[in-house]
Amino acid sequence: MSSSPASTLPETPPPKPALEMERVTVTTLHDPTKSVLEDVNWTVNAGDFWAVAGLLRSGKSDLMALASGIMRSGQGICRVFGEELFASFEQDQLALRLRVGLVFDGGQLLHQLTLAENIALPLHYHWGHLDFDLGPRLKMLQAFTGIESWMQELPNSVTRNWQQRIGLARALALKPELLLLDSPLTGLDPRDTAWWVETISALAAGHPVLDDRPATVIVTGDNLRPWAGRATHFALLKDRRFVPLGTRAELAGHQEPLLRELLTDR
């Protein structure tokens, strides 16, 4: 009995979703009654690299906060790696939440701790009881930031950009699979911008700090141009709506007027 060549090819397994939002209303972190985005339907598959752009106060930070699980959605369902957020007790979802890393706009470091202590905090908190040496991992993370010589300083002693680098190292400490970055390029000079774009692209492709495993990345910003040749998928936040723009190839032909503004060279 013969079979056609097509039937003998192994089937490619469908990509697993890392993040799913169904008819979600995004509220603000400080006022759960105030919605900034409505009816968000969005699926991010494992291995995707999304760039989401929007103007000031379009809800970028709140969308990231919701996706990271620190905030409930006003309405709708938000799933991370197939599990609905806040569906069970917080303690039961700890393992799920540790698969997600969020880098806040500005880093949001703990100001009582040194930069080194900030990076070490999640490692010592979650892995401190385990019987292996955390030293090499800490050294790797410190080297990753490129500012090892400042590690004993307090956050207030270094620039916002460096605080954000520490925030990135802290988010990567527990090797998350889904990495969310809230406006990492805000206020950076060209050299720092290049560092962030290269680093995030390397993380999406597979970096030693994540054991060479490609991370699923979502990055927000008010300018899509730095990500145009890097991200695989794009979206806009406009008029309280989440507007998917499609892949890199689809981006070029898209007629969205705001897209032209967000792709301009600034």
Added chain:
Amino acid sequence: MTGPGTVQNAMGNSTEGEAPARGMRSAPYYLGSAGRRLVRFLLDIHGLGAFALITLGVMVSKANVARVIIYPLALRQVYRAGVQLLPMATFLALALGLIVIGQTVSVLNRVGATNQFLGVVMVTAVVRELGPLLAAILVLCRAGAATVVELGTARALGEVEALEVLGIDPIHYFVVPRLVGMALGMFSLTVYLILGALLSGYFWAFLQDIQLFPGDYFRQMADSLNPLDFVLLGLKTAGFGSVIALVSCFHGLAQPLSITEVSRATVRAVGQSIVFCAFLEAFFIVVYLVS
């Protein structure tokens, strides 16, 4: 009519002239203000109760979680609420000894019983009441107020959200070490303050030429003390420390704050800590009297 009449008008009791109208306008304002304050205070008690229960739950459920992080944080709080306050506690102990002995000697001299009751008075006034209360006020002013500012600033700068993203319970990281550390620090500080006050009391009595040997002074105190005093002292000081820590952390953490609201939260926390410590003190007096 002026003088007492003015007061009467303000109370709205007079029926003469224009005064009653003014009184009638002002009464609802004061009532409304008092009512709002009362409601706010009751809401704070409600929130504080819930906060205390949540903290207790976290303490029990995470007793063995991240000890390498939490234990050093608790020790730092013991240092802040205990060791760091020793110089001020020493000064207060000297002052307390002087105040209590000075007043006691002047009263006992009138009845010619100075030698017999100095130790008894020191136990009654310093060990049972003033020592713990003064230590509580010291911890509240120096450590409690600083806690509200620290946590309020941390809240305003988004550090609570940063911890949540890292899978770290903010109550476990911020509140539990402060609660444990302040309770232990408060107890240690009170013991030092009481010992200092008792010693300084004898020193001031000696300076006033009271004919009392050290052995007699300490024997009077030992005879006045009973086991319940030690139990209640431990419970009371740990209670004061816990109340100050909980109220401070509640006002610093429990609601979203902006930087400009931190000072107001600090004032409210200090006021409420004093009120709750007074209630706790009253409770222990009742326990002492009943037992």
